[in-house]
Amino acid sequence: MSTMATIKIRFHTANCLLRCLLLSIRELIFSGIIPSARSGRTLSRLTLLLSIHVPVHMLISNSNQFNINNKSTLQQLSIHFIAINTLLNLCGYIFLILLYRHSIQTIFNRKIPTLQRDKNGCILPEPHPAIKSFNTHLSMLRPLEILFRFATAPLRVLPDVIVLGETRCGTTNLCGHLVSVAEASSSSSSRSGQINGTRISRIKCYTPFCPWAFPELDHKESFYFVGHYLGIVDPYFYRMAFPLKITRWWEERVLGNIFFCFDGCAQYLTSPSAPYLIASAYQNENSSSSSSGIIGEECIPPPPSLVACVRNPVDQAVSWWKYENNACSWGESMGLTEWNTSLRSNDYPPKSIGDALKFSQSRFIRKAYADAEHLAKTLITHQTSYNPFYYRMKRLPNWAITWPGGQLSTIGRSGKYSGSIDRYNNVFSTMFGEKVEDSLERKPREGFVHIVPIENQSRGLLLKGALHPIFADCMARSAHRGSKQSDYADLMASIDCAIDNVCTEDNFNTSSRRNSGRSLANMDLEP
DSSP: OOHHHHHHHHHHHHHHHHHHHHHHHHHHIIIIIHHHHHTTOHHHHHHHHHHHHHHHHHHHHHOOSSOHHHHHHHHHHHHHHHHHHHHHHHHHHHHHHHHHHHIIIIISOBOOOOOOBOTTSOBOSSOOTHHHHHHHHHHHBOHHHHHHHHHTGGGBOOOSEEEOOOTTSSHHHHHHHHHHHHHHHHHHHHHOSEETTEEOOOEEEEOOOOSBOOTTTTTTOOOTTTTTTTTBOOGGGGGGGSOBHHHHHIIIIISOOEEEEEEEOTTTTTOSSHHHHHHHHHHHHHHHHHTTTOOSGGGSOOOOEEEEEEOOHHHHHHHHHHHHHHHHHHHHHTTOOSBOHHHHOTTOSOSSHHHHHHHHTSHHHHHHHHHHHHHHHHHHHSOOOOOTTTOOOOBOOGGGSSSTTOGGGGTTTTTOHHHHHHHHHHHHHHHHOSOOBOTTTOSBOSOSEEEEEGGGGGSHHHHHHHHHHHHHHHHHHHHHHSSOTTHHHHHHHHHHHHHHHHSOHHHHHTOOOTTOHHHHTOTTTOO
């Protein structure tokens, strides 16, 4: 090949690469940064602010309309703001890229798209194929907020209620009912200050932080123990998704309100590792309470109220199959066409629901679930030190996120509610003792997990019976934080009044709540 031909090929390659770069930047700005800034993403807004601030700073520096002292002060302040904003952008985008890579490989179970080339091996002059999926993550993820919450995790609280799932069993709907109880308490306390001589307190419900700004997920689930935060599942940092301790103190001590917060992650119930990690988080809470100088069984906070939502296993499997296939189509629409078979095996994704059932019972999946459970036991028994200079966060390997073998490996497993619930009861009994008393009636209870069938979520009396013991456990934790244990009866009086307002037939007939219980109970109406 002549020298001139070689030069032409290199020039063409460089030209295509430059055009690809410029088109990718344009796509990133106009289809990614600007739309995500409009939708409220902090990182994108800081990026736009920086792009405006720099030319304004240069204009001020070259202007003669300010006196020397004022100009110097403005320049110093401007430089400081630019430096801080640049640092936030740098940290935010580095972390966002890590989250994007992690999400594509372990949540979407795909490979990151690579540059497209023509038959001659030259790069096609078009935006990078990964830009489309990256822009989607840019509009949904909250990297700066995640970093801030991990940094302030020691100052935060643990949730009082954890809705464990199962998927497609009304977890979102039940979480909506928990919020509705708090909303109903506001109207109850405003109408009547007392019932039978008992003051009715206002209930303040705080929803969990979600890394995804997505309507079906936001303000409902943290995704912490299924590894969405780069695989970090350290029990100590679970509190990063919940309010500050000073917020709880202000609500309870200053305003006199009833404070509670919840997490509603539907993937926890079937997860082989979540029971051990959740129990360890609350065991650490108990240890910190004991080490605070208070000695005695009374000082140990009760464990959270655990809730399992269940439905007909066949309906659940069919619903989950449809839901995940829609998610697969969504991934393909983002340009994610190549499956991550090196992580999930060549059998993923299954082609039919029958194949999914066989896949979930395969030796590969059984071993993966057993290994993940053993790994979780190892993580919580490992000696822990909270010295920030040599503390190492506990993480799940990629193969164990979000479920071992991928989301469709749960077809046929997620409907085995009894085994999953027994695992939680056994783990919590081991860590918190065999004797469990019902907080309401002071009598032995079968386990730590409250079971709520999906049918009960759309019927007033049945929903009332389901919510009452959940809040009874929750208020036991709240009463424990109070100065007097006798406050428990007053707390439950306020809860009962709010639950009565929520569990009325008028509320169900006019309900427009997302994923309503009536729709979930009817396969034809299911979203």
